[in-house]
Amino acid sequence: PTVTAAFGGGYVGAQQEQQGRALGAEAFKLAGLKAGDKAIMIGPFENESRGARERGTVAALKEAGIDVIQINSQTEWAADPNLAIPLITAALLNNPGVKAVGYPGGQMLGNVPTYMQAAGRKPGDIFNFGFDTSPQIVEGFKGGWVQLTADQQPFLQGYLPILSLCQQVVLGLAPMNVDTGAGFVTPQNYEIVSELAKQALR
Numbered sequence: 602p603t604v605t606a607a608f609g610g611g612y613v614g615a616q617q618e619q620q621g622r623a624l625g626a627e628a629f630k631l632a633g634l635k636a637g638d639k640a641i642m643i644g645p646f647e648n649e650s651r652g653a654r655e656r657g658t659v660a661a662l663k664e665a666g667i668d669v670i671q672i673n674s675q676t677e678w679a680a681d682p683n684l685a686i687p688l689i690t691a692a693l694l695n696n697p698g699v700k701a702v703g704y705p706g707g708q709m710l711g712n713v714p715t716y717m718q719a720a721g722r723k724p725g726d727i728f729n730f731g732f733d734t735s736p737q738i739v740e741g742f743k744g745g746w747v748q749l750t751a752d753q754q755p756f757l758q759g760y761l762p763i764l765s766l767c768q769q770v771v772l773g774l775a776p777m778n779v780d781t782g783a784g785f786v787t788p789q790n791y792e793i794v795s796e797l798a799k800q801a802l803r
Contacts, residue, residue, distance in 0.1 A: 611776030613761040615753050617650075620782045621657025624703070624730065624751045627785055628658075629665045631749055632701045632728035636666025640701040641692055643672045643685070643709065654732070655705050670696060674705050682712040686719050693720040693727075704731035711737025714746045734786055734798040742791040752794065754781040756802040 634640070640662055644655025662669050672692060678685045693699060704710040710731035717727065724745030732751045741747030758781055765777035786794055797803035 611765055611778045613765070613777060613779045613781060614758050615751070615782035616780050617653040618657040620751055621654035622661040624732070624749070624785075625658035625661025626665070628701055628703065628728065628730045628749055629662060629667065631787065634665070634667055634700055637668065639668045639670065639696055639699045640703065641670045641672060641696070641699055642703040643674050643689070644705040646671055646673050655703070658703055670699070674709075679706060679708050682709045683715065685709060686716060689716045690720045693722070699727065701728040701730065704729070706731065707733030707735045707738060710747060710750060711735050711741060713741050714744060717746060734794055734803050736799045739791060739795045739798050742786070742788055748788060750786045751782060752784055752786050752803060754803055757781045
């Protein structure tokens with residue numbers, strides 16, 4: 602909002618805190634959690650702007666009475682999610698009663714089978730949820746490792762800003778503001794978006 606107010610421009614993407622809160626509420630419902638249960642949420646909590654989404658998820662879970670263990674994610678985990686294996690494994694071993702784990706992005710959510718196997722967990726032992734869709738996340742749904750993700754429609758995030766800029770320059774139109782958060786992908790509907798996810802369209 603500050604940049605937009607100073608320089609103009611629109612925003613194409615999911616509304617960060619709003620989407621995070623919605624994901625937390627949906628995870629609480631679908632995982633069958635109840636007040637007093639434990640969950641882990643991983644995210645860039647120390648980053649004021651980027652961490653808004655994950656802080657929203659934590660807020661929604663805490664408001665529902667969940668005991669949330671927060672793990673601050675590292676930037677390099679996005680490039681190599683295997684770097685998070687020791688920390689996630691330790692968190693699960695130190696908190697054996699954890700019912701759900703939330704991840705900050707597609708790279709880590711797509712690596713859930715590796716995290717769970719490293720901690721000695723089987724598909725369905727823990728409700729794993731997060732953000733984005735990808736071929737790896739689709740495979741996670743197929744294998745029973747991933748239970749929920751928030752769809753962000755990356756094709757629109759890439760295409761619409763270019764279209765908006767062209768319309769501003771050529772036609773003098775105002776910049777677009779589009780919320781691309783399309784809802785949730787679950788084991789019941791992931792096949793609908795699986796082919797599009799493989800093409801980076803969803």
